[in-house]
Amino acid sequence: MTARPLRGRLERYGPPLLAGAALLAAWEYLPPLFGVSKLLIPRASAVAAALWVEIERGLIFDAFIVTLFEALAGFVIGSVTAIVSAALITRSRLVERALMPYLVGLQALPKVALAPLIIVWVGIGIESKVAIASIIAFFPVLINAIVGFSTVEAEKVELMRSLVASRWQEFRIVIFPNALPFIFAGLNVAIVFSITGALVGEFVGADRGLGNLLMQLNFGMDIAGMFSVLVVLALLGVALHALVRFAHRRLIFWAEPENIETNTP
């Protein structure tokens, strides 16, 4: 009886663990073999040691918390604003038709280009990073939510109309839950974007956060230290993405994955 679950677990976790170990080994031993200086690509063990140093100095934890907060706050503010805006825009066909070309156009503008401007407007504190992250998270959620709110089966709306439902009831009972798969496709993109937004904001002007720490280590030519920040950033990304996926699975267990389109600008 116990053999099968154990085997299942091996089959599930075995390959990625092995691949990870192989990658780490390659990182550790391959660059020296090809004569690449360990100043440019420090060994995995050196990066681990540098990470430990950063942890002991206590700076990286503080930086991690700051960037996590900026990204998460930006994600929440940007997404909620986007969902509310999409709901208001799709209330009227006319408004939707009037605004859609500009929204799609704005979608194409690389929003990180706004970072310097926002630092000038809001300052170099955490607020400016939250602002940049929310602007970047806003658009993918907005566009997906608009598509989601407008692609509801006519019969579902007719059912609500036949019951003399109010527009709010129609939205709450049918349109909003119906749009959740689309909204989550946007949120999946937005969560990663919001980390990028926070980081770029920190590059442009900040006194705290992982981006700021990365710049400091860069000035000091501490390549191993920079690598250790990248590791922390990767963990941050994976953790936040897992959070969205967890919510996704809990909320949209009912949807068929093939009819969800991802909107990646």
Next chain:
Amino acid sequence: MTAGTPDPLIEVAGISKQFRTRSGDDVVALSEIALAIPVREFVTIVGPSGCGKSTLLRLIAGLVAPSTGRVRIAGAPVSGPRRDIGMVFQVPVLLPWRTVLKNVLVPAEVIGLERRAAAARAHELLELVGLGGFADKYPSELSGGMRQRVAIARALMHDPAILLMDEPFGALDAMSREAMNLELLRIWDASRKTIVLVTHSIEEAVFLADRVVVISARPGRVSDVVEVRLARPRTAKTRSEPEFVRIAERLRGHFEMVQAA
């Protein structure tokens, strides 16, 4: 106008409906339809596809406004959707994120019925449609016939006087369809509703109805009204009774004429 009982529950008087197509042409979907349906009657409307029979149902439901003429329910003109009507569509239109019970409760939620009484009634209705043990399942776990039963239970939730059904069993296979016909008659008997059911199956129309209304195609006109005096409760054997066969033949005659034209 069709001679009915003095006080029909549903009265359709001189209804015409035109649609404008995208290319700008006017299409007459229904022309001069008159019908009077008394309380508790089971009326089926049969016609070829595109004859406007679904439109007629939507006109009665107040979902579509007629171009000319008027629909009255219990004497009052219909000016929009109303809550004394339960609708069953061609597809079940269930909300996949809600359990069966929560789907049945949608009308209660919209209308604002008291929660506990509504939940008790929803359970009773699920028993009635033969889905007693399925309250906590999701629609994706049910077969097509079971989903349509949920839709019927939902249509009965707010205890409407009238049930309007638009080809409710059209998507089912022949076996489930006959089973659902028997089920529907049982539900009709137990719930004491007035039912108007649109179908393109002659057999189904005769089997269910007190009266079959035949609508011709383009423009949709009432071309025949047939009283069905088959004994109730009807069973699988009803279909082989001479009267059943005779009425089915008569109805089939209308469609052969349509095809020849």
